[in-house]
Amino acid sequence: MTTVSFLDRLRALYFWWRGKVDRHYGLMTADPARFEAAINNYSKAIDLNPRFSPAYLERGVLYSREFDEAEQGLRDFNQVLVLRPGLPEALFCRALAYVDSGQYQAASDDLQAYLETGDRAWRNDASRQLGFINDLLDELEHSSLPQEG
Numbered sequence: 001m002t003t004v005s006f007l008d009r010l011r012a013l014y015f016w017w018r019g020k021v022d023r024h025y026g027l028m029t030a031d032p033a034r035f036e037a038a039i040n041n042y043s044k045a046i047d048l049n050p051r052f053s054p055a056y057l058e059r060g061v062l063y064s065r066e067f068d069e070a071e072q073g074l075r076d077f078n079q080v081l082v083l084r085p086g087l088p089e090a091l092f093c094r095a096l097a098y099v100d101s102g103q104y105q106a107a108s109d110d111l112q113a114y115l116e117t118g119d120r121a122w123r124n125d126a127s128r129q130l131g132f133i134n135d136l137l138d139e140l141e142h143s144s145l146p147q148e149g
Contacts, residue, residue, distance in 0.1 A: 004049045012049035015041045019058055026066070035066045053083040053090075061093055070100040088119035092126060099133065104140075108133045 004012075019041035026034030042059035045052055056076040064073025077094035080087060095110035111130040115123065 004051065008048045009052075012045040012052050012055065015045040015048065016052065016055050016058070019045065019055070023058065023062060032066075035062055038062055039067075051083055053080045053087070056080045056083070057087075057090055057093065060090075060097070064093070064097040064100060068100070070097045073097040074101065086113070086117060088114055088117040088121070091117070092119075092122050095126070095129070099129070104133050104137055108137060 019038040022034045022038035022041060025031065026038060039059055039062055042055045042062070045055035046059070049055075056079045060073040060076030060080065062073075063069040063076065074094060074097045077090050077097060080090040081094070084090065091110045091114040095107045095114065098104070098107035098110060108130060111126050111133065114126050115130070
């Protein structure tokens with residue numbers, strides 16, 4: 001992998017902050033154009049510094065939550081976890097995107113991994129979600145028709 005210059009890292013940080021500001025105003029005003037601007041700024045940050053995991057994380061959150069594009073969000077969360085394996089926030093966000101895309105076992109696995117990190121930010125939410133998902137998985141397993149042999 002090529003080395004990213006100091007100037008490009010600095011420029012990436014600038015676009016990341018611009019994305020955060022646009023996302024904030026998008027949340028405050030419910031203006032989809034601000035979310036689009038945030039996506040564009042996060043993408044510019046990634047183009048300048050492909051190893052800048054916070055830009056992937058923020059962009060993934062926007063794709064999965066604001067644009068209902070779970071698959072694109074999953075791609076970004078996966079990239080964060082390549083760059084920073086086991087990052088609690090990425091595990092939690094990826095689990096929610098897995099739920100949105102109907103991948104309940106993967107969501108359960110990520111929520112369990114999140115809880116094992118010891119992070120407390122979304123511990124209660126993760127525990128509650130994990131309970132719901134595991135109940136759903138049990139129900140799906142028990143409601144399936146027996147296979148004829």
